Amino acid sequence: MHTSDAIVIGAGIAGLSAARLLRAEGLSVVVLEARDRIGGRVTTDRSAGRVTDLGASWIHGIDGSPVAAAATAFGMRTQEFTVGGYQPDSRPIAHYGPDGIRLSDSDARAYVADIHAVDAALRDAIAASAADASYRDVTEVALAMQGWNADRMQRVREYLEHRAEEQYGAWIEDLAAHGLDDDTIDGDEVVFPDGYDSLATHLAEGLDVRLDHPVSRVEWSAEGVVATTPHEVFRATAAVLTVPVGVLQSPALVIDPALPEPNAGALSRLRMNAFEKIFLRFPARFWDDGVYAIRQQGPEGRWWHSWYDLTALDDEPTLLTFAAGPAAQQTRDWDDDQVVESVLAQLRRLFGADVPAPVAVNRTHWQDDPFAHGAYAYMTLGSTTADHDDLATPIGGVLHIAGEATWTDDPATVPAALLSGHRAAARVLGREVAVERLWSRP
Numbered sequence: 001m002h003t004s005d006a007i008v009i010g011a012g013i014a015g016l017s018a019a020r021l022l023r024a025e026g027l028s029v030v031v032l033e034a035r036d037r038i039g040g041r042v043t044t045d046r047s048a049g050r051v052t053d054l055g056a057s058w059i060h061g062i063d064g065s066p067v068a069a070a071a072t073a074f075g076m077r078t079q080e081f082t083v084g085g086y087q088p089d090s091r092p093i094a095h096y097g098p099d100g101i102r103l104s105d106s107d108a109r110a111y112v113a114d115i116h117a118v119d120a121a122l123r124d125a126i127a128a129s130a131a132d133a134s135y136r137d138v139t140e141v142a143l144a145m146q147g148w149n150a151d152r153m154q155r156v157r158e159y160l161e162h163r164a165e166e167q168y169g170a171w172i173e174d175l176a177a178h179g180l181d182d183d184t185i186d187g188d189e190v191v192f193p194d195g196y197d198s199l200a201t202h203l204a205e206g207l208d209v210r211l212d213h214p215v216s217r218v219e220w221s222a223e224g225v226v227a228t229t230p231h232e233v234f235r236a237t238a239a240v241l242t243v244p245v246g247v248l249q250s251p252a253l254v255i256d257p258a259l260p261e262p263n264a265g266a267l268s269r270l271r272m273n274a275f276e277k278i279f280l281r282f283p284a285r286f287w288d289d290g291v292y293a294i295r296q297q298g299p300e301g302r303w304w305h306s307w308y309d310l311t312a313l314d315d316e317p318t319l320l321t322f323a324a325g326p327a328a329q330q331t332r333d334w335d336d337d338q339v340v341e342s343v344l345a346q347l348r349r350l351f352g353a354d355v356p357a358p359v360a361v362n363r364t365h366w367q368d369d370p371f372a373h374g375a376y377a378y379m380t381l382g383s384t385t386a387d388h389d390d391l392a393t394p395i396g397g398v399l400h401i402a403g404e405a406t407w408t409d410d411p412a413t414v415p416a417a418l419l420s421g422h423r424a425a426a427r428v429l430g431r432e433v434a435v436e437r438l439w440s441r442p
């Protein structure tokens with residue numbers, strides 16, 4: 001049996017952050033990772049000379065972001081790309097109407113003003129909502145307050161559906177009314193031209209990470225924690241468990257004794273989403289210059305409504321779109337050709353029959369990933385924002401759950417993962433430790 005001061009389960013950003021801080025404070029730490037790589041949901045494909053972030057891409061606001069500070073300290077190149085948070089107007093966006101014709105500037109301005117009017121009313125609607133209200137319920141209240149005709153209301157309703165899908169990978173009726181409360185963007189958004197995964201590489205430097213070590217059992221008691229893998233059993237005084245919500249809910253990982261309250265209740269109200277990326281590399285550009293994104297309104301845009309222009313990033317005409325919520329669930333078993341044809345049908349509606357087939361396609365399958373079961377967690381009906389922190393409540397003084405879903409302020413992000421790892425490390429140590437130690441030299 002292997003013994004150490006601490007075990008960290010999962011080598012994603014939460015686990016690597018916790019392990020790096022514990023090691024910096026002098027503890028012996030082993031990191032157990034199920035996959036054959038580190039990074040978890042931060043992973044970069046580098047095949048065919050292209051850099052493609054299959055998990056996280058964006059820092060959704062660099063102001064005050066610990067990830068931005070770490071990236072700067074690690075010398076990671078970034079590029080501004082401020083439309084990742086599904087804003088209607090943070091940067092130039094080409095909006096197309098239900099007829100497939102691009103909106104005039106004044107029509108686009110009026111549409112965006114309508115979205116802001118509903119958002120302003122939404123804050124009060126959410127505050128006054130019932131405990132089990134959905135995001136649909138509160139958006140309908142805010143829409144009804146506007147006194148618009150059906151068509152005008154429908155355009156904004158669609159936008160709100162798409163926002164729930166793109167931000168949380170959930171159908172609007174399945175997302176809690178408070179499900180987007182903490183979804184804030186402070187400052188510019190940036191992406192990583194050389195790949196987000198180098199954040200994980202830097203954090204992991206010098207750590208004892210055991211790849212291909214899926215943990216099947218975590219036993220906790222006053223004496224500490226025992227983690228079972230197919231190779232060896234690991235014992236430590238304390239453990240940080242950073243596996244995604246989907247793994248915590250699956251029978252593949254047994255926690256013994258079972259999670260107590262409030263962890264168990266919080267976990268039952270969170271759910272992994274359905275959210276997949278589709279990168280389309282084209283032989284030539286057919287869309288307008290100078291726009292960050294293309295969006296379409298109307299029933300044809302039910303699944304494919306938004307495309308992000310990554311050309312500047314990749315130096316090759318590239319559009320990124322998302323299968324999110326129902327679109328991700330219903331295309332889950334489709335092959336790439338079927339998905340591409342379905343997306344191209346919409347692009348050809350907007351840009352004409354000459355739109356060429358892509359020369360390369362990269363499509364993710366997070367729903368089928370046994371070490372994630374989805375892209376990230378969302379709040380189901382009845383959940384409150386407190387569920388995130390409650391999930392991280394220390395268990396028996398020895399077991400600490402961390403990860404994106406345990407952080408209330410902007411959950412479902414890389415900063416949330418990093419900060420949750422920092423909090424878990426401080427709890428294991430029993431004292432504060434500066435988060436900056438993550439990116440300062442030991």
Ligand SMILES: Cc1cc2nc3c(=O)[nH]c(=O)nc-3n(C[C@H](O)[C@H](O)[C@H](O)COP(=O)(O)OP(=O)(O)OC[C@H]3O[C@@H](n4cnc5c(N)ncnc54)[C@H](O)[C@@H]3O)c2cc1C
Pocket residue numbers: 009010011012013014015032033034035038039040041042054055056057058059060084213214215216242243244247252253275276277364366370371372374375376402403404405411412413414415417
């Ligand atoms: C498609 C997609 C797009 C995203 N876009 C963004 C974005 O633009 N910006 C942003 O900030 N965030 C984004 N996110 C979310 C972000 O990637 C995650 O919030 C963050 O990376 C989660 O880190 P984590 O350490 O909590 O979990 P993970 O990265 O999932 O780490 C957990 C680790 O535990 C391992 N593990 C699982 N089961 C076991 C087991 N039984 N034993 C041992 N190890 C196990 C996993 O393999 C994994 O390495 C996106 C995610 C996805 C999937």
